[in-house]
Amino acid sequence: MVNPVTWLRERTALTATAPGTIEGGASVAYVFGTVLVFLLLVQGITGAALAAFYSPSSTDAWASVAYVQDQAALGWFVRGLHHHGGSAIVVIAGIHLVQTAIAGAYKKPRELVWWLGILLLVVVLAWAVTGMILRWDQEGYWSNRVEVGIAAGTPIIGDQIQKLALGGNDYGNLTLTRFYALHVIVLPVIVTLLTIGHIVLARRHGTTPMRKRAAVRRWPHQSLRDVIAIAIVFAILIAFVVSSGGASLAAPADSTQPYDARPLWYFRWLFELRELAGSAEQLVAMLAPAVVGGFLVALPLLDRGSDRAVRSRALWLGGLVGILGVIAGLTLMSFVRDGNSPELAERIAKAETRAHRARTLAKTYGVPATGGADIWSMAPMWRARTLYAQRCASCHDEASKDRKGPILAPGHKNRAWITAFLQEPSGDRFWGRTKLAKTEAAMKPVELKRPELDDVVELIYAEGGAADVDPAKRARGVTLFESACSDCHSLAEGVSGSGPNLAGTGTRAHYTSFMSNPKSGVHMGADNSEMPRFDEELTVVERDAIAEYLVWLRTATKADLDALGPL
Amino acid sequence: MADSDPDRRKFLQIATCAIGGGVGLVVAVPALQLISDPAGKQTITSPSAPFDLGPAERFRVGEPPRKIEIVAPVIQDAWTAARDVVLGAAWIRRVGPGANEIDARSATCPHLGCAVGWDAARGNYLCPCHDSRFAASGDKLTGPSERGLDALPVQIVEGRLKLTWERYRTGQSTKERL
Incomplete structure (x- = not known):
């Protein structure tokens, strides 16, 4: 039986070398x-x-x-x-x-x-x-x-x-x-x-x-x-x-997002030195490493002779300790400086939130083939929400100072919203801030009382294509609509009247059609709306994306909206 | 000299190896675990729903098989979510006048996975890698492949051809879905 260790020693000739001693x-x-x-x-x-x-x-x-x-x-x-x-x-x-x-x-x-x-x-x-x-x-x-x-x-x-x-x-x-x-x-x-x-x-x-x-x-x-x-x-x-x-x-x-870049911790002393050097930073950045490196390289040339006693080499060892001390001090100063800045802490916290969000999106949806910088576009309805924020929010967002139109918020065109609207169409959150509200053409509050009112609400709610419609209520609503609403409004597709056509109101197609041309006869009519038409400003795909978002908003809550995250 | 005590030496050697081995394991195990992680995962995912290949009537009786690329609207490849990615190809041929008489074969050779082409001159399929030949029906003719071209599940819905994209294990006589 061959000892494998011996076999290997012989084949590698390692036996020839004496085992190392200290x-x-x-x-x-x-x-x-x-x-x-x-x-x-x-x-x-x-x-x-x-x-x-x-x-x-x-x-x-x-x-x-x-x-x-x-x-x-x-x-x-x-x-x-x-x-x-x-x-x-x-x-x-x-x-x-x-x-x-x-x-x-x-x-x-x-x-x-x-x-x-x-x-x-x-x-x-x-x-x-x-x-x-x-x-x-x-x-x-x-x-x-x-x-x-x-x-x-x-x-x-x-x-x-x-x-x-x-x-x-x-x-x-x-x-x-x-x-x-x-x-x-x-x-x-x-x-x-x-x-x-x-x-x-x-x-x-x-x-x-x-x-x-x-x-x-x-x-x-x-x-x-x-x-x-x-x-x-x-x-x-x-x-x-x-x-x-x-x-x-x-x-x-x-490259468009500022970031508080800091070097790795073992370069922080150089970072601090540059801060302190002001306009001479470039010179310092080149010289400081050269001085430290030069001293280390020169050490054997400076400290000659065979004496290794620490006491007799105090000058050179002192120099080394001095350099390391300065490096340590500068490093500490840099971290203390950062630690004392509440603005920096705030920016770091923001950057961390962004990082967390980007990584959550990457884990949930994958990163688009166009690259990590486009990760935000993977968020649900990101495109629509971006467009909405750019083109719609100033007139329709609750938080906007210059709001001119009805508020588009979670719960828009759900039953409660329709009920409140019918009771006070010129209320502040509805048409209150529009030019229309101050004119004769403005819609009057619907005088129906519950439960009749609920029936009409169900009818209009049903136009949005919801799955949870009560057919009996809706059927009663049709009759009530004929007597109370049909002078101005129609539920037949494409029919113009003095008020907006309500066929399919609250559906994706209806939202798209409305924002394409609010002044159309089937919508607000030429004189009753200040909202610009978007059929040339936004592509069909963009309008459709916004419409999809608005449909989602109908059944969403504030918490759902927050859960989508910031843009 | 401490070296002189062989028992102590032995003990030191064993202790050194034990500690070193332990440290080595703590380095190696996580690294190996990480490297083998993708082996247990579906790292490339594509829609499992059938692909719409257009109107079924564009395939006519008597015509040679037509190669259709299977394009996934979206796939996830490890970290990337990519759109409109070609997953592979299928050879489609109408075998009879009936609405459902359409035959689809995977263009992946059942031998070792090369892409199979249509040899118009001879009227059969040829895999260029190892010269396996398959009849227009997909049946095995000559060459090393142990089975004919794999049929892919198709159905006609409202006049449109729907194909379910599947992959099968290569190099065996039985068709086994991956």
Whole structure:
């Protein structure tokens, strides 16, 4: 029986390599590099799973992310791990860097390891930037606009950088495809190669012993510490993901909708610095990262000699602590500034409402093929309600100051409405505000008393095509109509009179016909209406859509209307 | 040196593997769950109601089968709600003078799902992928397909041809609806 481990060792020649040892013994101080490798693997695995759902096109990107977030099993969790995992990498990389600096592990002969590490940090930060735009929501879109805007301010080559980044002159499909290529192919390969280089060199040099203790083998003495650290960091990450509900997803990117764009939290110090710099913001945005990066790169060159005692390196370590302190302070200031602005809080709350609504629509109806920005059109009767708000509401809405016509509200032309109308046609909510109400031609209140009145109401109500008509009442209503109403009104299709023809009143066809030409003989007549005709202003489809909405309104309540949501 | 105690070493190794394995599972399980999510879902949905293919009388006896595209007014494809999407095609042929004597065959080859075309020269259907041939009636003639072209349910309502769009499992001799 061949031992599979032995078999593999022989075939891979791994037996030739001596098992790694750690001078000075295993230590918690050495776990951070391994934790970072673990976090990078998590990014790879969650990233692959997300890529299996993601569609890098301006019409589909937001929709596919919303699908993962709100519809695919555990999508929110995997996406949350990916998003907050990026933050975890920045945090642990920061600790790794500080720990290495304190240990003086950047000193000869380990300068290359240090520089590769700095380069890795820079690439990882850029990696996060390329990821934010992919969601194509307001947050990612606007923060990318600012970031590319900063890059575009680079002297001489700025314009070219911008065009190269966007894939042309503006945000679109090519922006997403190239950021996607950077995020899932180019940068992962670069990070992998840099990480391998960083680790290989670090292993060759071995750790910088901090204590005089016997060397131990890496496996399992350091490995156990590593894996415990991984478990702790991962547990914190998961707790963060679960408590925050995963990564955020704002409303779809919309170049016409302002948004309070903020960079990822680890760029907030730069954001604050730009705020403080005023007109010098462009210069500061270029210089500040150069100063920080320059100091880190120069550290091994500045702090020479073999002495690793912290006390003798107080100047350089003090410089590092000073820089990190300023970064932390600026970050804090930025968050405090935002936290103290009630206007901002209000705008954020509004944006969150929009985001929630967009995602609910996407989940319920799907995203139109024309793209996420058109998600609002999926709301029930959205087109009709938009047209209504633009063309009808100023004269017919209860809330309108300049209302000139009867109120069109939930319950319009239901039984109660018809009853109230017949009792007081010139009441304020009916014809009261029209020119007609002040003339002789205005309809007089119907003098019928209940139950006769109810019979006439049933007859007119029945014209709207309702299913719950009482036929007996309606039949009695016909007779009453003949004596009380037929001098002015007709129920026979197409017959004009001094009052409106009531055939089919309250139906979709009737509403369409009425708004097409209210001055028609079968409706108000030439002299009795101030309402403009809409047969040329609105297409047949548009008029029909409004009519459908008005028919819906008949049986709707205020709560139903509110449930449709804002436009 | 701590290395010298083999029991302790063994314990540390097992502990490391156990914790590492646990962490690995917590990463892998949600990722696999997410990736396999669409497998258990109807990710593309189209109307189940029959499609109106126009007046039945436009199909006449003796004419070769006519290819009609089945266009869904609206479908939902994962996250997209799209309008007027072509779902597939059917070959329609009138087989007799009676109002209901219309035959509809799915244009999807029952062998491995290629699109079947009409070979006007030979007067039969040809699947270009593996040369399966089917008679005008839909019956299997030659080639690897194990059954004839699948008949689609049709009915005539008020003179209009209504077709119910269905898909069937390929690569077997029996017709099984998907």
